[in-house]
Amino acid sequence: MPLLLALALLAVSCGLKSVGNDVAATVDGQKIYTSDVEKYFQSQTAGSTQPLSDEQATSLRLSILRELIENEILMHRAAKLGLLATDEEVDRKLNEIKSPYSASEFAQRLNERKLSLDDFRHDIRRTLTAEKVLHKEITSKINIGPQDISAYYNQHKAEFNLIEPRYHLAHILVTASPGAQGQDSGNKARNEAEARRKIETVLTRLQAGEDFSSLAMTYSEDGATAANGGDVGIAPESALKQTDAPTRESVVKLKPGQYTPIIPLANPATKQVGGFQIVKLIALEPAGQRELSDPRVEQEIRSQLQDHREQLLKAAYYEVMRNQAKIDNYFAQRLLER
Template identity: 30%
Template sequence: MDTQDGNIMTFKQFIACATFALSAITAQAAPVLIDRVIAIVDDDVLMESELQKRLNTVRVQNRGSELPSEDVLREQVLERMISESIQVQMADRSGIRVTDSQLNDAMLRIAEQNNMSLQQFEQAMKDEGVSFVDAREQIRNEMRVSRVQQFQVGERIQITDQDIDYFLASDIGRMASAEEYHLRHILIEVPSSASPEAYKAANDKADDIVKRLRAGANFASTAMAESSGRTALNGGDMGWRKEAQLPSLFADVAPKLAVGEVSDPISSASGFHIIKLEEKRGGSTKMIDQTKVRHILIQTNEVRDDAQAEELIQQLYERLQAGEDFAALAREFSDDPGSGASGGDLGWVNPGDMVPAFDATMENTATNEISAPFKSRFGWHILEIQGRKKTDVGEELQRNQIRQMLYARRFDEELPIWLRKVRSEAYVDIKEAQ
């Protein structure tokens, strides 16, 4: 795709031009390279300093692992940055934004998943030599990119009731909850226009990689050096997948692998795939514990700070202890628009549906009892436990789970094709030899 004409420069382009002009003015002195453009991607420019920050993050995240050569790692990271730039620009054109509040919630969830407070998480990153500010903006971009992908790819995926019926009737459908697989993946990409010679060369390369892996080569390091897949910089780690969540071309292969075994190359339209079964675990429980709960939420706002919110929730707790009606107080005071109008009723809640602080308080409060006030990232809560029951996974829940599995499978299959398409249509000018 051609570059756009015009006299308007992006901020990065302005900085790049200013740096060049400054170096010309000071040509008499010894030149000092402050920064340089390494790639132009449509209307964006990528700078050397940005690449170095990303490389440093990759090194920190993979400390203790054998990394590929510097040239290979640099090429992998730069290509990832180019792909992200294309998608971030698509987000810009589509008006996709992530507010500071949404970003803060995401950062807090990440910290909680690592059993840390946000302050502890920030300090841990600093201790690793990673800028917390840069990490925040990277996560913001990843959230925007995810929304672009959901809009561009996800919106085209429709899972019908007939799709679910076919799945339930299949062998894999009957075994969907039986076992889960932890896989790693390498993709040796073959362009759609590849010549027979290029196709054979890719096939030979995949065969050679399989031999090296079976001879003891580290799969994660090999994936980082050789794979064109989206998980390459994570050592090819695909995480845990139920059999029904596997891309269809892996579904027949993964169950037949022994733990630690590497597959033969698997041919697809994208190229040649190699997978390794890291771990396997079986069966999920069909019964789930559900809790019927209602709550009152008090949040801070323009006229109420956190101390005042805490004072108000304490006053409401005392009124409830004195016998006032929970539903009436929830309708009058709760800041949760969804449940407040119905007297704070949240219905039957499954484990994990709520934030950790809510889940923990719900679990530790007896039936027909009201909890003491507690705080989550959403504000101050009081909750009342109205009942508990064990529920079998019903047909509706089962079908919803299968719908999500089939959607995830098709999304994983469609996304690489879409990424190759937008990459081929973008103007990319790399300013350094690769």
Template identity: 35%
Template sequence: MRSLRIGISIFVAFLSFGLISCNRQSAHVADGVAATVNGRSIMLSEVDRIISQQTGGQQAQLSPLELAAARLQVLDGLIQQEVLFQRAEKEGLLPTEDEITQAINSEKIQRNMTEEEFQRMLRESGQTEQALRETVRKQLAIQKLQDKVIGKIAISDKEVEDFYNNNKQQFVNARGVGLANIVVDPQDNGYQDDAKNEAEAKLKIDEIYQRLKTGNADFATVARARSEDPSNVRGGDIGFATEEQLRQAGFPQDLINKFFNSMQVGDITPPIKFPNGRWYIFKLTDKRLQTENLTLDSPGVRDQIKNALINQRRSLLNAALLEVAMNEAKIVNYLARNMLNSPNNLSGVRPAPAATAQPTGSASPQK
């Protein structure tokens, strides 16, 4: 069964796949067409552009055999995407222009991206805003198609009870704490409002702490705007951890003791410098001092089980959807045909790097 490799993340899809040509005319290999799906062309130039993005512009370093394999793999993903998009189109599941705009704006907000940064990202990736909108259109249409299939799933009470009885060990609220953090790194890491040395890092973390202490600033809002850590997109949230997990993560024991004793939910720590050189401010978001065995009547347990059962079926149904759509579509893979007709053009190895002269008997570089 073909695996479903269609991603839903808008910007990941934008950077990884690019814009698929929608030429509806039949075409041939000589015209640069890699494949057609129900008469719509996928151009070889689009395949090669994606390979260039994936290799950071180093596709020339691939041997003919490696390039041929990469082309087949990328083209397979583009064919699958086009097949699903056309099925969504046929079922009347195309997004509106407002939905496309909203999806792009939501991604900007999640990434804390200004309009200037957004336009720069477009320029650096060599794409126009209209090209991005067309990519988003396809991704949203495919998402709607998959959601329509998933919406048919019905989970019975007996399935929920059977899952719980067979997996009781999973339904335990362990003793632990929930945390969020704001991080300042003295290294030049390219993050927003980036501190670039020790002095700047200390000044920044102290300024953030004083602002939080006044009570006039929301921790999550500050984290999104100023934290130099991937958790900033979640408002600094780093999840729930047991005491042992905190120790394994390198948290000092005296800090762990504060979490479980003197600190109350909502409290924040003063700035703390970890051995990795980064400064941290932690917020206690949850606190559980005893391990609790959950039952089916515990809040959220039934919903958690239902979601788990739905997710188990989701991947299977999405794969089945793709299989049916591929079987019903008329696909002509000119690239694969051309390879079969010219197998001797696929041999070759990557050129060896140029040798660098080394003085005889020279010592190893000093570290």
């Protein structure tokens, strides 16, 4: 109980008034309702197989309310700066999120998260607005100079000494299972023959000069990577050695920018083909010391320094905004009065 009380004490502001249980908090007079907290609580715990204890559930609700309070603060700030997300921006982002799914698949995902479409649009508007405010107030003011990058490299030089080569890969995956969740349910291969025809179509278009990432977004049935152009990230050589032999042997023959032939993916025990893939080698980093003169090293360091500085300044910014706002956390107050 001490941790829960500590969270509550941090959340409660001085001189709170008594209000109905339907109001969880107010920010400069704007109400945040208990139903809002409960809605996001249900969304975050949907599908969980491990039930929360009473203390864990209350702690999660306090955390959700704190985030809602911070979001409300940013919405007020955005209104003053003229940075509220527009309907056009919300629609564009919504369409981008929906694009990998059919209408029924997207509706099912909302249902699984216990959110309505209006709830989801509200979340998008809030997220876009927060991004615009933080970009103007924080991100746009951060400057990472050559001296910062050089100093970081010299202090962390060992981190850039690769003990093995690293492969940056992308793939286009087509499965033969009718139950798999493809990017386009109307374009989903339902058996091995259809999967083979589909991947052969992809290969033909690649050979005609079409862009790999665009084809991955259209045809790949890997829901985790399709929207990102099939990019599966960077794998060290040791990880590549753990993959199936056909994939491993095809990839190691590639030069950056090249792609493999069609690779059948078969069950090692039954030899049954479960799908096909085409893998592209985006980049290959050899083992050894990576020098600062390598543009990839410079960009990696710049991104790290940018991220670290952003996190620090955002934390400070939220604290300043909270101090300037009039916040009454009634949910926390009621917790202490139990």
